[in-house]
Amino acid sequence: MNNKIKFKILYIIIILIYIMSINIGIILVRGQKDVSTLENRVLSKVPKFTFQKFLKGSYQKQLEDSLVDQALLGQLMKQNIKSFESNIADGIRRNLEEKFSFICERYKMVDNKTKVYMFGCNETLVDKPDLSNFREELQLGISLLNNLISGISNVKFYFYYIDSSRGINFNDLNNDIYYYLNENINIKNQGHFKINSFEDYNIYFYKTDHHWNYAGSQKAYEELGNMLEYKPIMPVELVNSEIKFYGSYSRNAVSDKYDIFCYYKYNLPEHNIYLGNRKVDFSLNDEQIRNGDFLYDKYFNYYAQHYAADHKEVIYDYKQNNRENLLVIKNSYFNAIQNLVAAHFNRTYIVDLRHYNNFNLDKYIREKNIDKVLFIGDYLYLDSIAKGVK
Secondary structure, three states, rough: OOOOHHHHHHHHHHHHHHHHHHHHHHHHHHOOOOOOOOOEEEEOOEEEOOOHHHHHHHHHHHHHHHHHOOOOOOHHHHHHHHHHHHHHHHHHHHHHHHHHHOOOOOOOEOOOOOOOOEOOOOOEEEOOOOOOOOHHHHHHHHEEEEHHHHHOOOEEEEEEOOOOOOEEEOOOOOOHHHHHHHHHHOOOOOEEEEOHHHHHHHHHOOOOOOOOHHHHHHHHHHHHHHHHOOOOOOEEEEEEEEEEOOHHHHHOOOOOOOOOEEEEOOOOOOOOEEEOOOEEHHHHHHHHHHHHOOOOOOOOHHHHHHHHHHHHHHHEOOOOOOOOEEEEEOOOOHHHHHHHOOOOOOOOEEEEEHHOOOOOOHHHHHOOOOOOEEEEEEHHHHHHHHHHHO
């Protein structure tokens, strides 16, 4: 080996040591990250050194994993790689599915009575909505919503539409539902939880339930921050309860398919929660899940137990008198993020119109001193408005 080659090897080693030193220094100054919202997992952290771990080789492996996870710009590089891989995978999948349509089942009936279907190679349980007449189906709810807000000018209104399997067809995702809502609902500030592909859906939703999983909830919470003008609180821990969660589709079809129930933990300011005039504490659910206290029957609804069920009215009081009061008119999707969004306001009033017969929005706004009103839900959401204001 001549001196020129030796010099090149030495130069590469020095550069690598330099890069590693910078990363380690930044990790020490910045602190270690807990979770990756991109990959939906807990990140490895730099382990404590022990001779026992070193001799077994586990310390070296953990150190290697942590340096990869905590590296400067590591998440950005992974995002670019993931995007590149996804584009290639999508191209290959589309090509194969065109030639070999039998490779993956597309809308295979699981239960004829409840109309639950299985879709894709990972056998995700979904609805199969008939959207051919969506304009006619949505028109009544749109009209009632516009009438509900008509003449109210002293608050800011927001509308956030959620793509869910109840309102999309995975064989043709190019529907015009959101654009139709955007054009016809008389609210300027609108947002859209958009699903661009079936792969997208699998990242953000349960495989056996129509709701968001923890990644989808976090994404919606962050997107709402752009609308409602708050800086999102980032999770500090991803909890894997190891509990088998048989979601709404599994329960309806009496299926054996399940998800593992996982959720994010956050450090939130102190607050009180009320159901009507009764003070409650939803946080108890978290500790009971961690301790395995909810191991009831097979089809127990852990989503509702952890995030709270659908109630007529829930009030969050964060006692931040210098901040605004928020009213949220929602369906069950908002349950997973109601405590997070509420943390950015003084008082947050959460209303489910499925429990009302003649809801008077103008009166409610005046009595509760509301500053902002958020309407949030998926394709079936406008049905609840139709039921609540008639």
